[in-house]
Amino acid sequence: MTVTPLALATALIVSTTAMLADDSSSVTPLKDAFDGKFLVGATLNGWMLSDADHPAYELIETHFNSVSPANAMKWGPMNPSLDEYELEPADTFAAYGAAQGLDMIGHTLFWHSQTPDWVFEDEEGNPLTREALLERMRERARMMAARYADRVKTWDVVNESIESDGSWRKSKFQQIIGDDFTEQAFRIAMEELPSDCVFLYNDYSMTDEGRRDAVVAMAKDFQAKGIKIDGIGMQGHWGMDFPDTKDIAASFEAYASTGLKVHITELDIDLLGRDRFFGANVDIRKIEVTEENNPFPDGKLPPEEEERFATRYAEIFDTLLKHSDTIERVTFWGVTDQDSWLNFFPVRGRTNFALLFNRENEPKPAFHRVVETAKKH
Numbered sequence: 112m113t114v115t116p117l118a119l120a121t122a123l124i125v126s127t128t129a130m131l132a133d134d135s136s137s138v139t140p141l142k143d144a145f146d147g148k149f150l151v152g153a154t155l156n157g158w159m160l161s162d163a164d165h166p167a168y169e170l171i172e173t174h175f176n177s178v179s180p181a182n183a184m185k186w187g188p189m190n191p192s193l194d195e196y197e198l199e200p201a202d203t204f205a206a207y208g209a210a211q212g213l214d215m216i217g218h219t220l221f222w223h224s225q226t227p228d229w230v231f232e233d234e235e236g237n238p239l240t241r242e243a244l245l246e247r248m249r250e251r252a253r254m255m256a257a258r259y260a261d262r263v264k265t266w267d268v269v270n271e272s273i274e275s276d277g278s279w280r281k282s283k284f285q286q287i288i289g290d291d292f293t294e295q296a297f298r299i300a301m302e303e304l305p306s307d308c309v310f311l312y313n314d315y316s317m318t319d320e321g322r323r324d325a326v327v328a329m330a331k332d333f334q335a336k337g338i339k340i341d342g343i344g345m346q347g348h349w350g351m352d353f354p355d356t357k358d359i360a361a362s363f364e365a366y367a368s369t370g371l372k373v374h375i376t377e378l379d380i381d382l383l384g385r386d387r388f389f390g391a392n393v394d395i396r397k398i399e400v401t402e403e404n405n406p407f408p409d410g411k412l413p414p415e416e417e418e419r420f421a422t423r424y425a426e427i428f429d430t431l432l433k434h435s436d437t438i439e440r441v442t443f444w445g446v447t448d449q450d451s452w453l454n455f456f457p458v459r460g461r462t463n464f465a466l467l468f469n470r471e472n473e474p475k476p477a478f479h480r481v482v483e484t485a486k487k488h
């Protein structure tokens with residue numbers, strides 16, 4: 112076949128157009144941008160786990176090397192009543208992650224939230240004794256070990272058992288077991304899960320001094336007692352103005368003093384935030400969505416807002432990358448803005464912006480700034 116100049120020109124135009132349209136071929140995958148620095152993760156939520164054709168899978172396979180289940184492995188969703196088990200979403204999660212060769216996080220063994228009342232009661236509805244509750248926790252750990260711990264290697268053993276002032280949270284676990292609930296949970300994990308698993312304590316607002324100092328003290332106490340703890344999970348549900356990157360850096364240094372690695376377990380940035388619209392209103396969860404508190408309902412941000420958001424992401428990643436020796440993994444809490452929990456919290460039904468991919472599954476300006484930041488380190 113002879114190639115005429117016209118045919119050649121047409122072919123070039125067609126292929127250039129295809130290249131421009133195909134965003135994924137022209138962007139650096141996040142996992143390549145952070146190769147040698149830390150793992151980069153995302154969550155699989157219920158919609159994704161019930162739809163094998165969900166568009167998030169393509170992004171996950173391109174950009175991420177670690178996955179966390181948003182809800183599928185929590186006690187309540189898995190085991191809503193005493194003898195009732197709903198294991199399919201967790202099974203799907205573990206099978207998918209294993210098939211793709213992804214690092215997987217068991218989120219979360221023990222948490223005061225999304226744990227049903229039956230866990231704390233006997234069959235007559237009376238509170239369990241300390242021994243009975245510890246036994247029930249052990250049964251859950253044993254079940255998770257048998258079913259998932261051959262493939263799921265990193266576990267959030269306890270979520271959020273320490274308050275901002277450093278005191279133990281007055282959860283049902285704490286009330287029944289006592290102040291050693293977290294210690295007992297780690298002992299159970301150590302006894303029931305394989306020894307090659309990685310155990311984390313995971314909490315939010317981990318830059319607050321009271322919580323930070325208490326977590327450091329707890330980790331050192333566990334180490335002195337020979338209780339296995341392998342890392343510290345900072346959730347990273349951060350805002351546009353808080354925490355200050357100086358406080359984030361100071362926290363990495365404090366946590367690194369334990370010799371443990373830090374995992375950023377649930378990173379997102381709440382663009383709409385609260386203060387801008389609600390001040391200190393404590394009843395914010397009862398507030399309806401309005402034009403004022405939901406200013407971008409079509410999911411499109413004006414360029415100056417995209418820029419503000421990208422700048423905040425870049426400064427956070429600059430801080431993370433400066434401490435990459437301490438950081439094992441950075442996981443985003445979601446994949447695209449569409450599946451962020453911040454569309455439902457604290458006001459249900461807002462169109463919020465929190466992650467690096469937009470509602471059309473495309474990388475946002477913040478994505479590109481994060482990749483550029485990685486290239487500078």
Ligand code: 9MR
Nearest residue numbers: 181182218224225270315346377444452
């Ligand atoms: O993303 C989760 C959301 O779908 C649930 O409704 C919510 C219930 O509390 O939990 C969300 O995930 C939380 C995580 O498990 C622990 N840290 C805080 C996260 C955001 O609430």
